[in-house]
Amino acid sequence: MYRIKRFFDCQVPVNKCNFECDYCTVGQWRKVNGESPTQYTPFKYSVEHMANALTPERLGGICAFNLCGNGETFLHPQILEFAVALLKQGHFVSIVTNGTVSSAIDSLCELSEDLRSHVFIKFSFHYIELKKKNLLRRYFENVEKAHKSGMSLTVELVASDSNVEYIEEIKDICLKNLGVLCHLTDPRLNTASDIRHLTDMPMEEHLKIWSQFESALFDYRQATWGDNREKYFCYGGVWSFNLALGSGKLKQCYRNSDTVQFIFENTDEPIHYLPRGHHCSFAHCFNSHVFDCLCGVIPEIKSPYYIELRNRKLPDGTEWIKDAYKEVYGRRVCENNDEYSAQEKIFADGIISLFNEIDSGNDFERLVDDVMDKVSKVYDISFYGEGLINDWFERKYNEKKINGKELEKLVIVTNYADFAQIKAKLQETEKAKIISIVDLMTLQGE
Ligand code: SF4
Ligand code: SF4
Known part of the structure; x- marks a missing residue:
């Protein structure tokens, strides 16, 4: 049985992207302010050094890593090498992508069966850009390749106002190519202190329109929206982290949380964990679907398991989440750790x-x-x-x-x-x- 000791949400230092989604939440929004991110930053340390800093021995066990860029993750030229280095250590690696970099998906498909079973790909489904750039076929071929190769995956659309007029098209194309509807995430204004919904529609209408996708992911995000976490003791900084791959800065959570350690320096030194505790500074948990459902950073908060938010059963009887990930996403990290006194x-x-x-x-x-x-x-x-x-x-x-x-x-x-x-x-x-x-x-x- 796989027991995940900790979860690391890794920032991949890449700003460039081949898409320009109007709701981009991870960096391309800067274009709106006149800047045009086109670069990536090479890792400060070699991939071998970084992997040596992240061994199961140092981390206390097998861990789950999520790799996400400020642009398209696969456009960072070192990210595949890094992902493979983690996989070879027995870790589980999820990668967020817009699904158009076929060479990267092909490389993952060529890994051994054992390594592939530890890969989860979050195929972000940017319908308007895929259609505009005539890449829909390539996108679905890549999803299919990943599925057939035994990797776990999910397909996720942003429930944006701009996508509303295409809902019927989106449903048709999902059913035709996937056999099921995609999952949904809600756009939000990350730069605002209340990280509010990014919709001009009345909330009731917004929820009603998107409910037709029956996405447990969307539903859980709504259920926790606005739920301030200061009254709880959060184990971010012990069971879950934000890790900047460019520098090795390991933080308890995002933005203004505190730094735990620079873990790519002095790699013989154990990691000295420090939980965020009662100091969550967000209006609501920034990624409650992960931190509650996968990590259980606040053990007393009841939530569905992450597998329910990510999986879909396909008409041919197969599933997006395969056996190894069923074990990982069918438990919370908190169940594999002791709580503090x-x-x-x-x-x-x-x-x-x-x-x-x-x-x-x-x-x-x-x-x-x-x-x-x-x-x-x-x-x-x-x-x-x-x-x-x-x-x-x-x-x-x-x-x-x-x-x-x-x-x-x-x-x-x-x-x-x-x-x-x-x-x-x-x-x-x-x-x-x-x-x-x-x-x-x-x-x-x-
Ligand atoms: S694909 Fe992702 S990173 Fe690129 S513009 Fe769209 S949301 Fe932003
Ligand atoms: S945003 Fe979530 S994981 Fe981060 S400190 Fe707050 S409750 Fe914890």
Whole structure:
């Protein structure tokens, strides 16, 4: 049985695209502002180095990676090599594409059966652009190739106002070429703080029109729209991440969430996880269909399994989701991991609060007092770093330092995102145990 330990949503540094969808949510919208993204950025590190940083041993098990560009993912010239490197390690790799780069689909079809069974392709169905560019045939041929080769896939249309006048055409062409209707996602204004719906239609009409596709994906997105997550403890930063492939910056979630670690540097260093906790900054979960249904980042939120949102059963009895992915998408990542204790949650929340200049609360202060009391009996403690977390700990616990010669030296690095690099430097001069502030609780039992 495949058990996914963590989920990584990877940003592929490619801006160019052969399409110009009016609702583009991933970067092509910049064209509207006069810019014209045409480039990709080569990875800073070699693919081999990146793969070595992402081994199942370092990550705690087999993981799921989603690869998505700010333009067409397959137009990044290193992305296939990277995907294959992950597959060879036993990971599961999903790739978001507009389905027109046939050479990339062909390359995936040529992989061994075992590797292909770990590939999931999200074929975004950009009907208007496909029609305009006379690429509909190529698109459906690529979907068919992927399906026949044993890869898992889904076909997803954006429920945009611009697509409404083509709904009957879209349904006909789906039934003719796929045997089923595609799934739907809703366009949204990613740049607005409320990430609102991107439709000029009255909401009721919008929902009624698109309900004819009977897409569980669309339905779940609607069900969670506007549901603010601040009241919950989110495990983004432990079970799910946003990873910038260009730099190795591993974040808890998107946009203004905090950096966990630069994981392509100091690759021997374990990853020091830090959950987002009660600090979700979005009006609603940015990708609830993934983070709830696949990851279960908030375990108490009940949701359908991801397989229900992605699969379709075809008239010939085959399915878009094949056996290996049925296991992966038929469970949540939270079911493969242990939850934090109440103390661990208070601590993680407090650290994020300090970092973001928010009141960290009395519970956190009491907890840290207690831990520092115990730790200062065993270690001669000093703090290393700068910024608000360092200021807080220095101010409160400097006087607690015991300079007894018999005690082992302990350096607590407060700049957690840069811990691996700081530790490597400190080790050149310091003879001390060096830990990240995020691991302070682990010292309690010593
Ligand atoms: S294919 Fe994707 S990246 Fe390209 S313009 Fe359309 S939505 Fe944007
Ligand atoms: S957007 Fe979703 S995954 Fe991200 S922090 Fe908020 S609840 Fe967690």
